[in-house]
Amino acid sequence: MAASQDELAEAAGDEKQSGVVNDEPEVSRSDAKTSDGGIILIPQPSSDSRDPLNWSVSKKATIVATLFLAMFVGFSAPFCGQLNLQQQAALYGKTTVQITYFNSAASAGLATGGYFWWPLSSKFGRSSVIFWTLFGQLAAQIWAPMMTRPDQYAPYLVSRYFSAFFGVTVSVLGPRYLVDMFFLHQRGRAFTVLHLALNFGASAGPTFAGFVAANAYWPVEYWWSVALTGFTIIIVFLFLEETSYDRSEGAANRILPNSWIRDRFETFFLGTKVAPPTTWSHTLKIAITPFKIAVAPVLLIIAGFDTISFGFYVALNALTPVWLQLPVKAGGIYGFSVTQNAAFTFVHWIGLIVGFAYGHFFSDRIPLWLVARNKEGVWKPEYRLHALWPTNFILMPLGLGLVGCAMQYRLHWFVMALAQFFITIGSLVSIPVTVNYICECFRTHTVEAALVLNSMRLFLGLSINFYINPWIAAVGVGWVYGMMAFFSVFAFMFLIALMIWGHTIRKITPFSTAMSEEGQHVVTKGPEDDRF
Helix, strand or coil: CCCCHHHHHHHHHHHCCCCCECCCCCCCCCCCCECCCCEECCCCCCCCCCCHHHCCHHHHHHHHHHHHHHHHHHHHHHHHHHCCHHHHHHHHCCCHHHHCHHHHHHHHHHHHHHHHHHHHHHHHCHHHHHHHHHHHHHHHHHHHHHCCCCCCHHHHHHHHHHHHHHHCHHHHHHHHHHHHHCCHHHHHHHHHHHHHHHHHHHHHHHHHHHHHCCCCCHHHHHHHHHHHHHHHHHHHHHHCCCCCCCCCCCCCCCCCCCCHHHHHHHHHCCHHHCCCCCCHHHHHHHHHHHHHHCCCHHHHHHHHHHHHHHHHHHHHHHHHHHHHHCCHHHCCCCCCCHHHHHHHCHHHHHHHHHHHHHHHHHCCHHHHHHHHCCCCCECCHHHHHHHHHHHHHHHHHHHHHHHHHHHHCCCCHHHHHHHHHHHHHHHHHHHHHHHHHHHHHCCCCHHHHHHHHHHHCCHHHHHHHHHHHHHHHHHCHHHHHHHHHHHHHHHHHHHHHHHHHHHHHHHCCHHHCCECCCCCECECCCCCCCCC
16 A cells, blocks of 8 residues: 555655645646635545545535544543532542642643554554544543542542543544545634534533532532443444545555445454554654654744643633632632532633634635735635634733733622633634644644644643642732733734744744645635635
8 A cells, every 4th residue: 555645745854855845736726626616726636536525515524523522522521520629629638729630630631642642543543543542531431430439539630631631532633634624725614613622522511510410429420421422432433434545646545345334344443444554663653753843943833822822721711610619708709609600601602602603704714815815816824823813812811801800809700701701712713723724834744733732732721720829829819810811912922923924934844844735826816806
């Protein structure tokens, strides 16, 4: 069988040291295949029905929906116990802030799991790895509610680590499915849909668990997640398909079996049937690739932005239950019950809906509008980043500032709700845009790039629980969140630097792993085109 695209790209990278090249051949606008709206299809699809670019809309939607469900489970399961803090604190003899350390354990699992699953996916196939890691998460979700003795605090935290360690798989491998199935001008919406599951899972998991266990003992909040994970395993087996396809001339792509059962068996049980044969030594070499990409300046800049913007969102979700549920007699402001806290989390749901609508309508239109107005009508990956101006330069800092005001001046809970609404919108929009941008910067190494970005952006959220109290003691709770607001504005400066000097920064990439679609003609008309 022919070498995989990643192998071919890596070999090509050894010969080309310019740092930024197109991995798809340039096609003249007169000869190129276009969409019904006159947008040039990038990459150009083959005439083979096995090519994922040629699959029907319904088939692509089914696969995205399956990935959505699996990612939702992956991010909701580790955070199920986020609201029921008082019972666990009493059981384990810990403070409520110490109970929130399980959020850090989960974040550590999310940050590290991908480095293990990505190399295995190159040997056994992405779909197979997603399928079997769901079984690992199922075991972790059964493990957690069994930890009901006072001396089982540490094992409980370990269960949260492994739930996230197994659950992160789709967020790492999922972007490659989208790049395989969708054209350049469609990816913004596709990434928005898939990454909605990430934020929605992290928000809905605590909501469901809070209502389930509001009037019961805390372990019951995990069993709905166990059932959903089992259901997801069935859905993945029925509908998820491998999207690997080599469009190079003479490539030997997989011949699909006539039997649906045989196809399922080959996809999930015989990984080498859907993945190019490879040795364990080459798998180890693949495992090293993310560390090469990790030193690329463009990735470090995006990771710096994501670490601050998404890290503060993770920290906010982890700590808000502490602030809301702290009894008034103990110095708290709101004194919410678990049920009230669960109802409060619907603010995140509303923010997710608004953020999803914004991403759906503007994440592709804004960059295409910019393409249509440049001199040559060609693509630049940095056009993606302009969609973040209203959400992350305005709403995100404003929301963090409002949290600080609400805490400092003991304002009505509605102010806190409005603040979290703004922050949720900023978080939801920023993740798919930045992941999409990085995947387009490293077009032939999308999984490795997504993996590194995913792990880096979790560092702040992983650690903040351990130093939040000293930080509050030093400057006061109001200025803690006020400083976060200023830091988020500072983080946006990273994006502005890319918007201005992105082409130059992408060229400064060691190991020749940066391949983008920059310079490709996207529109058939010139700057006067007003379709976008």
